[in-house]
Amino acid sequence: MQSLIKDINLAAEGRKKIDWVSNFMPTLNTLGDRFEAEQTFKGQTIVVSVHLEAKTAYLATVLKRGGADVIVTGSNPLSTQDDVAAGLVDMGLTVYAWYDCTEEEYFNFLNKALDHKPHIIIDDGGDLVNLLHTTRQDAKERLLGGSEETTTGVHRLYALENAKQLTFPMIAVNDSYCKYLFDNRYGTGQSVWDGIMRTTNLTVTGKNVVVAGYGWCGKGVAMRAKGLGAHVYVTEVDPIKAIEAVFDGFKVLPMIEAAKVGDIFCTVTGCKDVIVKEHYEVMKDKAILCNAGHFDCEVNVADLTELAVSHERVRQNIEGYTMADGRKLYVLAEGRLVNLAAGDGHPAEIMDLSFAMQALAAEHILHNGKDMEPKVYVLPHELDAEIAKLKLNSMGYDLDSLTQDQIDYLTKVN
Template sequence: MSQSTKAAQDSIIHDISLAPEGHLKIDWVQAHMPVLNRIREQFEREQPFKGLKVTISLHLEAKTAYLAKVVQAGGAEVTITGSNPLSTQDDVCAALVEDGVTVFAKYNPEPEEYKQLLIRALENKPDLIIDDGGDLISILHTERPDLRVNVRGGAEETTTGILRLKAMEKDGTLTFPMVAVNDAQCKYLFDNRYGTGQSVWDGINRTTNLVVAGKTVVVVGYGWCGKGVALRAKGLGANVVVTEIDAVKGVEAYMDGFAVLPMSEAARVGDIFVTVTGNRDVIRGEHYDVMKDGAILSNAGHFDVEVNKLELAERATSVRRVRHNIEEYSLQDGRSIYLLAEGRLVNLAAGDGHPAEIMDMTFALQAMSLKYVNDQHEQIGNKVVNVPYELDEQVARYKLESLGITIDKLSAEQSAYLDSWQEH
């Protein structure tokens, strides 16, 4: 039986007939991911995953699909599922099945079905995993520890997932090594900042079709994602307000030219809100009570807990869908508050996610980190480790080469000077 036939028999997707459109999407991003293409050529030669099973949970759209194909080119039997019910693209799933990848994913499944799709993706008892937000890790350490029998290690994509992993490591419950891809420089400096910055506004603008210039945008959280969202909002002509709990980041936002307010005050002036904290309930009941009529709420954190939907619903006399991915909450005093994409990741649930050229670097790190953890899992132990700097630097070097850019090198004398405390 061919791998494509096996994948077709085992997969759970919406509709295999959607595959042609999915192939076009994957072909488009492949043409714009030169770093990942270079790694694919290396994997095809070296076959680092030959005979291994790899399970991936990421936002299942075209760029993720191409990463799956690169890992498959390295000899792996690949199974993939989504990491958010609203970011899965059914045509991309169908195309992957035709390419021999087993897929357990559909757009917008019911919560219990979504959970079962994650579990099904792990029932192959993988050797390696790529996770996004820590859901696979959680299942393997709680409900289905029997499925982790072969796991050598894996790589985690997001801040939220790394926070969960480090808590597990601290508690002594993590049973295999995980590479914190999100903490690599070629991830957070580019993906989190420029990727999130652009894709969040792509999602908001295409969903609302409203002008940003002149409005007050409240960015909740000033980490690397928040920096990108604020920078792009400024570029679109918005007045930007930042809220923070970290004093250093508050000073940084101020010196970057943004107003810094507590949420109790920012809630009164904002027209558009974007949460990017990784924490829960950063916009909640008392904030809804003072918001402007027509305020727009969106989230760019991994889970849909940053905007408290329950407390918003409790204040509403009615909720209706006014556009695709926009729900209007009509409040008792006559005001309306709009929630985008059910409070899920607005850049993926209401858009196509980060640009391909950005995810080229991130997914190159994922592929190389997966090889690293496979090669070094016994030496690493049950810990969360950073991406080795050599891999980070290699991805940056490949990216520069793909752009036709060269940089300087240290001379022997300069290297000696930097390495010595005696030279003046």
């Protein structure tokens, strides 16, 4: 089937981006060498629906080296990079995606990918899984299972499992140590501020930053904001996470109070309606709002549009809303993931860990999927440890090892 992309003439620039990140993903390189030698995925069709930028593209090429027929589509209308999509097509992969697609086009791309009847899926946010349980059950005829990249998608998987509606095994890669401890904390922490700063060209230091949600992503966003010199406020619904934020040195407030002091707001909750009408009504002039959760429902843009007397695009990826009293509020990237819709996403060295886990998850499903119950799984700890050790070795670090006496001491029955 023919790819659907914006412009194949962008391929040269896209390949340069893919080549660049490949230099900084040694763990994935090591797995790619093994997959190629063993032809691990020969005869398998793998559909990848992850934010389509250079690191995702490189993961797809690693799977292709292992013999797979790899079909790639995006997982968000604003995160696809057209040159990277073209670069993948130029490298022999099938791609259905382009930047700023409509909702209709977005789901058409997902359906085109599922037309290939995959053996394995790699999902980000749960839209592929949702289609396979609703309108595209026909595409499951060869499906062994798959994996999920992000917190929101994992929540959707557990909802299916709890309702006893999940029909194939899925690995929650997001819940593996080498994913959430590094990707969610250090990756999101850096890439969110990269997206905000390159989009606004404003300082962070001295500003009041409000971070909604203190999960692993929220911790990363707050930590990096503090490092950039901001005064950081956290909003939470979980008392344990809230006290952790306090002990980490941050001020915890309800959003209605934080809304009065914030200069920059970033939602990282995975929930909806985190910032709504009552908050807009008390915000300072020129407050900036953005979201780093998977779906564009955390910052309620509809409420803001209803309140505003006018709005306009004031700069690429910035919409300005003028209130009746003359205040202006700014929304970045239409409330979609600011780090991907207005940036390049997580650093390559971070995604090296996450996508190595995805590659191992695909291999695990290949070898075990037929015998796995339709449940949500986490990869065995041994695979986490293997990835961490490969990464350490690539960075020039080594570890101690336990002596037999130490092993006996730790394992003996007292």
